[in-house]
Amino acid sequence: MTARLERVAKAASTTAFGLSAAAVAFFLLAAAIVVGFLFWQTNNLLTNQVLGVLTAEARIMASEMKAGGRPKLAETVSAMSRLQGAGLYYLSDENGVKIAGNLNRIPPELVENARGGVFNYQPAGEAGNAHAHLAVAIPVELGPEVRLIVGRDIEDQRAFADSIRVAFLLGFGILSVAGLIGGLAVSRLILNRMDAITATSRSIIDGDLTRRIPTSGGNGELDKLAGNLNEMLDRIEGLMSGLREVSDNIAHDLKTPINRLRNSAEAALRDPRGAEAYREGLERTIEKSDELIKTFNALLLIARLEAGPLEDSVETFDLGRFVEDVTELYMPAAEEAGFALSIEAEKGVCVRANRQLIGQAVANLIDNAIKYSRAGEPGSAITVRAYRQNGRPAFSVGDHGPGIAAEDRERALKRFVRLEASRTQPGTGLGLSLVAAVARLHHGEVRLEDNHPGLKVVVLLSGKCLTSVLPGGVSTPSDVAAGVAAQ
Amino acid sequence: MASSGSPVNHTTGLPRRLDAVQLNSSSRDGQDQKNAMRVLVIEDDRETAQFLQKSLKENGHTADLAGDGEAGLALATDGAYDVLIVDRMLPLLDGLSVIKSLRAEGNRTPVLILSALGEVDDRVKGLRAGGDDYLTKPYAYSELLARVEALGRRTAPEEQQTRISVGDLVLDRLSHRVTRSGEHILLQPREYRLLEYLMQHAGQVVTRTMLLEHVWDYHFDPQTNVIDVHVSRLRAKIDKNFDKPLLHTVRGAGYTIRDGPT
Numbered sequence: 001m002t003a004r005l006e007r008v009a010k011a012a013s014t015t016a017f018g019l020s021a022a023a024v025a026f027f028l029l030a031a032a033i034v035v036g037f038l039f040w041q042t043n044n045l046l047t048n049q050v051l052g053v054l055t056a057e058a059r060i061m062a063s064e065m066k067a068g069g070r071p072k073l074a075e076t077v078s079a080m081s082r083l084q085g086a087g088l089y090y091l092s093d094e095n096g097v098k099i100a101g102n103l104n105r106i107p108p109e110l111v112e113n114a115r116g117g118v119f120n121y122q123p124a125g126e127a128g129n130a131h132a133h134l135a136v137a138i139p140v141e142l143g144p145e146v147r148l149i150v151g152r153d154i155e156d157q158r159a160f161a162d163s164i165r166v167a168f169l170l171g172f173g174i175l176s177v178a179g180l181i182g183g184l185a186v187s188r189l190i191l192n193r194m195d196a197i198t199a200t201s202r203s204i205i206d207g208d209l210t211r212r213i214p215t216s217g218g219n220g221e222l223d224k225l226a227g228n229l230n231e232m233l234d235r236i237e238g239l240m241s242g243l244r245e246v247s248d249n250i251a252h253d254l255k256t257p258i259n260r261l262r263n264s265a266e267a268a269l270r271d272p273r274g275a276e277a278y279r280e281g282l283e284r285t286i287e288k289s290d291e292l293i294k295t296f297n298a299l300l301l302i303a304r305l306e307a308g309p310l311e312d313s314v315e316t317f318d319l320g321r322f323v324e325d326v327t328e329l330y331m332p333a334a335e336e337a338g339f340a341l342s343i344e345a346e347k348g349v350c351v352r353a354n355r356q357l358i359g360q361a362v363a364n365l366i367d368n369a370i371k372y373s374r375a376g377e378p379g380s381a382i383t384v385r386a387y388r389q390n391g392r393p394a395f396s397v398g399d400h401g402p403g404i405a406a407e408d409r410e411r412a413l414k415r416f417v418r419l420e421a422s423r424t425q426p427g428t429g430l431g432l433s434l435v436a437a438v439a440r441l442h443h444g445e446v447r448l449e450d451n452h453p454g455l456k457v458v459v460l461l462s463g464k465c466l467t468s469v470l471p472g473g474v475s476t477p478s479d480v481a482a483g484v485a486a487q
Numbered sequence: 488m489a490s491s492g493s494p495v496n497h498t499t500g501l502p503r504r505l506d507a508v509q510l511n512s513s514s515r516d517g518q519d520q521k522n523a524m525r526v527l528v529i530e531d532d533r534e535t536a537q538f539l540q541k542s543l544k545e546n547g548h549t550a551d552l553a554g555d556g557e558a559g560l561a562l563a564t565d566g567a568y569d570v571l572i573v574d575r576m577l578p579l580l581d582g583l584s585v586i587k588s589l590r591a592e593g594n595r596t597p598v599l600i601l602s603a604l605g606e607v608d609d610r611v612k613g614l615r616a617g618g619d620d621y622l623t624k625p626y627a628y629s630e631l632l633a634r635v636e637a638l639g640r641r642t643a644p645e646e647q648q649t650r651i652s653v654g655d656l657v658l659d660r661l662s663h664r665v666t667r668s669g670e671h672i673l674l675q676p677r678e679y680r681l682l683e684y685l686m687q688h689a690g691q692v693v694t695r696t697m698l699l700e701h702v703w704d705y706h707f708d709p710q711t712n713v714i715d716v717h718v719s720r721l722r723a724k725i726d727k728n729f730d731k732p733l734l735h736t737v738r739g740a741g742y743t744i745r746d747g748p749t
Binding site: 293294297313325326328329330332333335336354356357359360363364367370431 | 608611625677703705706707708710711713715716720
């Protein structure tokens with residue numbers, strides 16, 4: 001029972017309850033204004049009606065007085081007083097002695113007020129009944145020798161007003177109670193969902209990153225919120241496991257070369273040849289530390305790219321022209337190394353990206369192609385392409401080397417993964433994962449495909465760019481249309 | 488690729504041979520006297536700062552040190568320095584604010600920014616703040632020296648010249664014609680720009696990274712040494728049929744074009 005009370009108290013203290021209570025209060029206020037206005041209007045109407053009747057009667061009395069003087073008036077008043085109706089009359093002489101009428105005296109409320117007004121009176125027929133009736137009356141000006149008051153019993157009107165008041169209060173009460181109960185119910189409902197979210201986040205805070213918020217499968221805001229939170233948790237979990245992976249890899253792949261560095265320095269110190277050996281040892285040390293720095297830089301860059309979008313370094317440029325440019329940088333070197341590097345660049349493929357990162361990605365791919373395929377053979381052709389695929393800008397580097405087996409392709413994009421076949425080659429093992437990070441940063445993706453034979457790496461980028469804004473770019477209508485469609 | 492010989496790592500410009508750096512510094516003693524520069528090093532790490540001071544002195548330059556941003560700004564404002572070397576992260580006032588303040592005062596002294604921060608958009612921010620060049624830590628001293636000397640000479644009038652000549656090699660910037668001993672040499676557009684940059688910095692060492700940045704406008708690591716082949720192709724065109732070579736390789740540092748003793 002107390003637990004139940006506690007739950008109600010908790011629900012009552014929630015924001016949802018507060019909001020629904022405020023809504024109920026506001027609604028009640030609005031209802032009160034409307035009902036009050038209606039009541040006032042109706043009352044006015046009825047009162048005006050009564051006043052109209054009274055004025056007409058006063059006019060009749062005045063004409064009677066004119067026709068027959070006081071006796072005639074007294075007769076009429078007596079006759080009208082006898083009618084079973086709502087009419088009330090009081091006629092007296094100049095000294096205040098009653099002559100005729102069904103009121104016993106001038107109502108005290110009207111003595112002071114020369115213009116008439118509302119008063120209570122005791123109906124003659126119900127003397128035993130203590131219930132006073134409400135009435136309204138006006139004095140009629142007929143000369144100095146008589147005082148006449150005509151009035152109307154408005155008890156019915158009061159009864160009407162009373163019943164409206166009762167109905168309103170009852171309605172008010174029912175609305176308040178129903179509103180509060182509804183508010184409590186809604187907030188209990190929300191509270192239950194929130195409790196689930198809170199409990200989940202609590203256990204996540206405590207370290208269980210695999211927990212997810214239950215959703216009801218609907219399309220409501222709470223489900224959307226839960227869905228978004230779950231997606232966020234997925235992302236965090238991914239980042240966390242990435243971080244763990246990185247630290248594991250740093251431990252393994254960075255400590256090993258550091259250890260080799262140390263070993264070679266020690267070996268040089270121990271070398272009996274002396275100065276010459278020291279020099280060689282220092283040279284080796286610098287060389288090895290360069291390699292380490294390279295690995296470290298690549299790691300930092302990947303981490304930076306995965307941390308989120310870069311500020312103000314994104315520009316719009318012609319992807320084809322740029323990829324061609326970067327490829328040309330490599331052409332002489334590739335040629336000397338025995339490769340036939342060629343470029344097929346579609347013109348006017350516009351991209352919004354960080355130029356240097358795209359350059360880095362192209363460079364890594366060409367460098368990989370040179371490193372991992374054999375020179376001088378018929379299979380030494382390396383083809384770089386820049387084109388548009390389904391409206392998205394893309395570039396690819398294809399070689400005819402040993403390629404990557406289909407089952408290893410996904411793994412090859414991961415950090416530090418160096419497939420067994422390539423272990424003997426120099427390199428950080430970060431080249432492809434850097435390309436993947438660059439693609440992800442630009443809302444794109446990397447695909448490893450079979451080049452029959454060899455490997456073809458395709459980098460798809462986001463197409464959010466208009467060819468027409470390309471500096472010096474040729475924009476044909478189809479280009480623009482493709483650019484628009486890509487958005 | 489490795490067979491083409493790459494004494495310098497491209498990312499960092501670190502020399503792989505110690506003797507190369509010494510060779511480089513001693514080979515320049517002759518011209519150091521006339522090209523001595525006053526350098527201000529604003530760097531909070533004492534060891535780095537003193538290393539730079541000592542090394543710059545060995546190369547014939549004088550260097551003052553400032554350990555924090557405020558002291559650095561005060562010195563830079565008062566002293567007539569040829570080049571400022573500014574670390575990005577400094578106590579009291581960060582490096583970029585120092586540069587912004589100087590530029591706001593109308594001080595146009597060339598600034599080389601040193602930073603441990605990665606290159607992706609930090610470089611852009613640094614140059615936008617008014618820096619003239621950006622070098623990421625860890626760097627090779629030879630790379631730093633080459634850049635400082637290039638910056639110190641930037642204001643020299645020859646940059647605006649329409650004709651640059653080194654020995655009998657003449658580059659006409661209006662007609663884009665290159666001649667040696669009056670003989671016309673046909674160059675590809677990229678080779679022309681490579682030669683133009685080298686000749687603008689005649690007598691100075693130009694590193695591979697500087698070439699990549701200024702001739703190609705690339706600020707990424709090309710992984711392998713792609714510059715050497717471009718330079719050797721250029722060399723084949725300008726030096727091959729002539730007795731006296733003008734384009735020299737400076738071991739462990741980069742290249743230089745000069746009409747002098749090899």
